[in-house]
Amino acid sequence: MTDIARPIAPVPLSGGDGPASSGAVHTVALHFSDGVERVLQVAEGELVLDAAIAAGVGISHQCRSGSCTSCIARLTSGSAEMRSGSCSLLASEKAAGHRLLCLTEASGPASFTLPYGSTSIGAATEAQAFINTIEQLASDVVRLELELADGFWLDFKPGQFIQIKVPGSDAMRSYSIASTVADLPRIELLIRLLPDGLTSDWLRNRARPEDVVSLSGPYGSFFLRAAPATIPHLMVAGGTGLAPMLSMIDTLRARPGRKPKIVLSFGCATRDGLFHLEPLELRQHWMPSLETRISIDRGAPEDGVRVGNPVAAILDGPIDPASVAYLCGPPGMVSAARDALEAAGLSPENIFAEQFVAST
Amino acid sequence: MNDSTPIRRRVRTATGGISDSRVNDAKTQSQYQPYKDAAWGFINHWYPALFSEELGEDAVEGIQICGIPIVLRRVNGKVFALKDQCIHRGVRLSAKPMCFDKKSITCWYHGFTFDLETGTLVTIVANEEDKLIGTTGITSYPVQEVCGMIFVFVRADDFPDADVPPLSHDLPVRFPERSEEFPHPLWPAAPSILDENAVALGMHRTGFTNWRIACENGFDNAHILVHKDNTIVQAMNWVLPLGILPTSDDCISPIEDEDGPKGMMQWLFTDRWAPVLENKMLDIKVEGLNGRFYRTSVVLPGVLMVENWPEEHIVQYEWYVPITEDTHEYWEVLVKVCPDEKAQKDFKYRFDRVFLPLCLHGFNDCDLYAREAMHDFYADGTGWDNEQLVSTDVSPITWRKIASRWNRGIAPPGRGVENATKHSPIKYRRLSEGKAPGYFVEKIND
Numbered sequence: 001m002t003d004i005a006r007p008i009a010p011v012p013l014s015g016g017d018g019p020a021s022s023g024a025v026h027t028v029a030l031h032f033s034d035g036v037e038r039v040l041q042v043a044e045g046e047l048v049l050d051a052a053i054a055a056g057v058g059i060s061h062q063c064r065s066g067s068c069t070s071c072i073a074r075l076t077s078g079s080a081e082m083r084s085g086s087c088s089l090l091a092s093e094k095a096a097g098h099r100l101l102c103l104t105e106a107s108g109p110a111s112f113t114l115p116y117g118s119t120s121i122g123a124a125t126e127a128q129a130f131i132n133t134i135e136q137l138a139s140d141v142v143r144l145e146l147e148l149a150d151g152f153w154l155d156f157k158p159g160q161f162i163q164i165k166v167p168g169s170d171a172m173r174s175y176s177i178a179s180t181v182a183d184l185p186r187i188e189l190l191i192r193l194l195p196d197g198l199t200s201d202w203l204r205n206r207a208r209p210e211d212v213v214s215l216s217g218p219y220g221s222f223f224l225r226a227a228p229a230t231i232p233h234l235m236v237a238g239g240t241g242l243a244p245m246l247s248m249i250d251t252l253r254a255r256p257g258r259k260p261k262i263v264l265s266f267g268c269a270t271r272d273g274l275f276h277l278e279p280l281e282l283r284q285h286w287m288p289s290l291e292t293r294i295s296i297d298r299g300a301p302e303d304g305v306r307v308g309n310p311v312a313a314i315l316d317g318p319i320d321p322a323s324v325a326y327l328c329g330p331p332g333m334v335s336a337a338r339d340a341l342e343a344a345g346l347s348p349e350n351i352f353a354e355q356f357v358a359s360t
Numbered sequence: 361m362n363d364s365t366p367i368r369r370r371v372r373t374a375t376g377g378i379s380d381s382r383v384n385d386a387k388t389q390s391q392y393q394p395y396k397d398a399a400w401g402f403i404n405h406w407y408p409a410l411f412s413e414e415l416g417e418d419a420v421e422g423i424q425i426c427g428i429p430i431v432l433r434r435v436n437g438k439v440f441a442l443k444d445q446c447i448h449r450g451v452r453l454s455a456k457p458m459c460f461d462k463k464s465i466t467c468w469y470h471g472f473t474f475d476l477e478t479g480t481l482v483t484i485v486a487n488e489e490d491k492l493i494g495t496t497g498i499t500s501y502p503v504q505e506v507c508g509m510i511f512v513f514v515r516a517d518d519f520p521d522a523d524v525p526p527l528s529h530d531l532p533v534r535f536p537e538r539s540e541e542f543p544h545p546l547w548p549a550a551p552s553i554l555d556e557n558a559v560a561l562g563m564h565r566t567g568f569t570n571w572r573i574a575c576e577n578g579f580d581n582a583h584i585l586v587h588k589d590n591t592i593v594q595a596m597n598w599v600l601p602l603g604i605l606p607t608s609d610d611c612i613s614p615i616e617d618e619d620g621p622k623g624m625m626q627w628l629f630t631d632r633w634a635p636v637l638e639n640k641m642l643d644i645k646v647e648g649l650n651g652r653f654y655r656t657s658v659v660l661p662g663v664l665m666v667e668n669w670p671e672e673h674i675v676q677y678e679w680y681v682p683i684t685e686d687t688h689e690y691w692e693v694l695v696k697v698c699p700d701e702k703a704q705k706d707f708k709y710r711f712d713r714v715f716l717p718l719c720l721h722g723f724n725d726c727d728l729y730a731r732e733a734m735h736d737f738y739a740d741g742t743g744w745d746n747e748q749l750v751s752t753d754v755s756p757i758t759w760r761k762i763a764s765r766w767n768r769g770i771a772p773p774g775r776g777v778e779n780a781t782k783h784s785p786i787k788y789r790r791l792s793e794g795k796a797p798g799y800f801v802e803k804i805n806d
Binding site: 285 | 369387391518520761764765769770
């Protein structure tokens with residue numbers, strides 16, 4: 001076992017447009033939220049993320065293909081454009097200076113700000129883990145409980161994800177951790193079953209307790225930020241986007257002293273896809289400052305379950321503009337929630353989001 | 361580490377023989393999981409530390425609560441409390457008190473000197489210019505002295521001063537202000553240590569069990585069987601039931617008002633509980649003649665109130681202050697309002713002649729050994745999973761749920777403190793000298 005960070009997916013070589021031959025090198029400054037500045041020398045045409053990784057600077061990243069938005073940063077001066085191709089940033093986000101560093105090239109001196117601290121993104125480690133339980137929670141959701149094998153450990157922040165090597169393939173898949181550091185060596189994941197997904201097929205047909213899986217992590221810049229207990233926390237989760245919220249809620253709950261007010265809006269498509277209602281009720285019992293709102297997109301309303309989307313549910317009540325918000329779910333839900341919360345007065349810097357990456 | 365076969369950390373074995381009829385099924389247990397995790401107690405609460413008379417002017421004492429060593433010093437009548445662990449190399453300041461002025465306390469080993477009020481490192485005796493000075497310190501604990509008792513707010517190092525609640529939030533509810541909410545037609549309003557002219561007389565001693573075992577004993581309505589043959593019960597011809605069974609769902613009221621203590625009140629001696637006076641199969645019958653009405657309630661962080669006990673106009677308070685995960689300081693305090701000197705004298709006289717020997721010792725000594733008899737079953741934590749609770753255990757279960765919900769923090773296991781590790785040569789030496797582990801620091805004599 002090594003604990004050297006390594007790229008978690010092959011670097012996509014965008015058809016031959018490698019570093020240009022001009023040989024120009026640009027100075028790129030990265031400003032982290034803890035006030036630390038790191039300066040990179042980025043060759044003309046080189047990707048900023050690649051330069052940062054080569055320099056050992058901790059930048060959150062995952063897909064390295066412009067879809068997951070883990071590596072989002074904001075350009076504050078200079079010029080830096082993203083390579084053409086598919087990119088999940090909205091035009092308005094680009095206009096506001098947002099860039100995905102995995103697609104961004106430097107074409108002159110530039111400065112970026114990053115929404116996390118310089119030491120937030122630790123080196124990922126590789127580990128092996130036993131499967132403790134595979135439990136189907138709803139029509140399309142499985143709870144997978146792993147236990148790190150003897151001699152393996154990994155630290156993570158509540159909200160971060162790990163990657164699992166899907167047994168029987170070389171593919172890696174990312175899942176947010178639903179448990180907390182205090183639960184280690186146990187790691188709990190919530191996995192959505194797709195009709196013909198790689199992981200889904202493995203979970204349905206082959207995975208058994210006591211099997212061993214390889215994983216690596218932690219990854220991601222979506223994690224619980226330090227905030228005073230007087231700041232309300234808003235959480236919007238779609239489907240298995242509940243996982244990082246559970247980790248954050250349990251971490252907040254276990255902290256001594258005053259707890260912040262938390263409103264968790266959790267939505268699923270249909271009633272038979274809804275899951276984890278009991279654990280959520282339990283957490284409300286344990287933590288009087290937690291309120292949960294459960295929604296289904298379609299179906300009949302019932303006690304404690306409203307019909308509608310989780311974004312509408314989070315807006316159903318007064319919103320303190322000083323709140324911090326955590327969003328995790330499908331891209332449509334995340335962007336709708338972001339727009340709605342910004343409209344409600346939240347500062348964009350206080351909205352943290354993780355959206356699902358389409359995978360098979 | 362090589363790439364050989366991964367190894368499980370430990371093998372799980374199934375436990376069997378647990379009845380499906382137990383009240384504490386898996387779902388109920390999960391509701392009080394935080395309580396199960398609180399082996400070292402709840403932190404960020406007010407706890408009694410010493411009786412006032414135990415800390416004279418300029419005296420220094422060291423105690424331990426929730427795994428946190430605490431040193432207390434009284435200067436100009438005022439009590440200060442600091443973490444009793446020098447930041448330098450962890451020595452307990454109280455083991456050999458050294459104070460050069462009225463504002464500070466000095467570690468007797470290397471001379472690190474801390475401000476009494478804030479805990480800041482203000483100087484080092486033989487190293488006045490060291491750059492560490494002023495940049496660090498030991499945690500200070502808010503103190504309140506009431507009714508002859510010193511209370512300390514035992515907090516995590518980063519718990520802000522602004523969030524410290526009033527002492528009354530960690531004390532039993534008061535009467536008559538809540539008499540309407542909790543009527544007590546069979547006895548006069550119970551006094552509180554916060555009442556004017558209240559006098560608290562009592563004792564504290566170390567109990568050798570986890571604090572939760574002790575706390576639950578205090579309001580467990582089936583445990584009064586252990587008191588059946590107590591001298592005071594027989595001498596006074598009291599009707600003390602064999603047990604008390606719940607008869608309705610509202611036999612216990614949670615106390616959860618936002619601006620006050622959190623806990624629960626048991627509606628004893630109302631139609632919500634039925635006293636059991638005989639068991640026909642075993643041919644046992646309570647023969648007492650004199651009604652002995654009382655009521656128990658408990659609030660966080662584990663404070664028992666027995667109203668109308670051991671006689672009218674008196675209330676018994678108990679605390680089970682966690683020291684480590686297997687020891688607690690057991691406090692028994694009787695409170696009575698004594699408006700004048702004569703009333704104080706009479707209360708003290710009766711306390712010394714009757715209540716101390718026959719109640720706090722005679723009666724409550726049974727509780728002490730009963731709790732110790734439970735300790736081993738719970739000592740490694742599995743007892744909390746394996747116990748099989750019944751209907752009368754609605755009391756501990758309700759308490760556990762409320763405590764899980766309203767505690768201000770679960771104390772982490774003590775580190776670097778006495779008895780945090782079970783194998784210490786010093787502990788063995790002390791045992792061989794006939795000294796049991798306890799609450800007070802052992803002072804160095806030279």
